[in-house]
Amino acid sequence: DQQVKQNSPSLSVQEGRISILNCDYTNSMFDYFLWYKKYPAEGPTFLISISSIKDKNEDGRFTVFLNKSAKHLSLHIVPSQPGDSAVYFCAASAVFGNEKLTFGTGTRLTIIP
Amino acid sequence: DVKVTQSSRYLVKRTGEKVFLECVQDMDHENMFWYRQDPGLGLRLIYFSYDVKMKEKGDIPEGYSVSREKKERFSLILESASTNQTSMYLCASSSRGTAIYGYTFGSGTRLTVV
Numbered sequence: 371d372q373q374v375k376q377n378s379p380s381l382s383v384q385e386g387r388i389s390i391l392n393c394d395y396t397n398s399m400f401d402y403f404l405w406y407k408k409y410p411a412e413g414p415t416f417l418i419s420i421s422s423i424k425d426k427n428e429d430g431r432f433t434v435f436l437n438k439s440a441k442h443l444s445l446h447i448v449p450s451q452p453g454d455s456a457v458y459f460c461a462a463s464a465v466f467g468n469e470k471l472t473f474g475t476g477t478r479l480t481i482i483p
Numbered sequence: 484d485v486k487v488t489q490s491s492r493y494l495v496k497r498t499g500e501k502v503f504l505e506c507v508q509d510m511d512h513e514n515m516f517w518y519r520q521d522p523g524l525g526l527r528l529i530y531f532s533y534d535v536k537m538k539e540k541g542d543i544p545e546g547y548s549v550s551r552e553k554k555e556r557f558s559l560i561l562e563s564a565s566t567n568q569t570s571m572y573l574c575a576s577s578s579r580g581t582a583i584y585g586y587t588f589g590s591g592t593r594l595t596v597v
Contacts, residue, residue: 379523404585413487413573413588414526459525469514469533469577470541471586473526 373397374462376474384482389447391477393460396441400462404471405434405445408457417458418445447479455481486510487589489574495595502561504592506574513579515557516586517541517549520571532557533579564596 375394383389393403401422406414420427420434420443427434433446447454457478461471490505508515513534518526518541528541530549538549546568550558557576561568571593575586 374525376525406585411492411590413575413590415588416585419584461526469579470516470528470531472528473518475523475525 372475373400374460374472374474376458376460376477378477379475380478380480382480382482383450385452386449389445389450389454389479389481391445391447391458391460391479393443393445393474394441395443395462397462397464397472398441399464400472402463403434403436403443404461404463405432406459406461406473408459408476414459450479450481452481452483455479487574487576487587489572489589489592491592492590493593493595495597496561496564498565498596500561500564500596502564502594502596504559504561504572504574504594506557506559506589507555508557508574508576508587509555510576510578510587511554512576512587513554514577515551516575516577517547517557517559518573518575519543520573520591526573529559561594564594566596568594569596570594 404419405417408414418432436443457476460474487508516531517529532538532551548560573591574589577586
């Protein structure tokens with residue numbers, strides 16, 4: 371039972387354009403969401419997060435949007451750069467849960483120079 | 484620079500062997516986690532621990548056990564390795580109450596069972 375889903379296994383975007391990565395979740399108890407970035411042969415690194423009391427959080431080129439009614443979040447990267455090429459995982463947690471993160475299946479983003 | 488260190492980057496083991504994957508963190512974190520990463524399945528939680536000698540099953544604990552005798556060290560044990568345990572194994576840690584702000588991950592151990 372995949373509680374966090376990323377339906378696009380891969381995405382290619384031209385350098386300088388906007389990259390949009392999507393994530394859907396099914397567990398209504400989730401109230402905190404995170405995005406991680408992973409390069410090959412490295413562990414995932416934290417990118418940006420959002421609480422369910424917000425619908426948008428911005429950090430430089432990265433913006434995460436949350437639509438609670440649709441149980442959907444997205445990560446926007448603008449402008450996209452070659453160093454953004456990586457696998458992106460969304461993750462979710464319940465604040466009053468047991469501190470576990472439930473991860474999605476990942477989207478491989480390739481930025482074309 | 485804070486670190487989560489996994490003892491091996493690559494391991495090749497034979498079917499039926501007992502395998503130990505070691506993870507050490509230097510951040511005095513209470514929480515430690517073991518995940519495996521497989522194509523198309525993302526990161527799946529195997530086991531986690533909130534404190535020394537405490538452990539809880541994650542989503543896919545079958546075929547695995549863990550040990551946490553010291554706060555900084557969390558070991559994953561494959562009791563009898565099988566080919567379907569060939570995977571990338573990732574250890575992570577977090578301070579109590581801060582998991583929602585993100586874990587710190589190690590670089591991973593790619594295990595191949597032949």
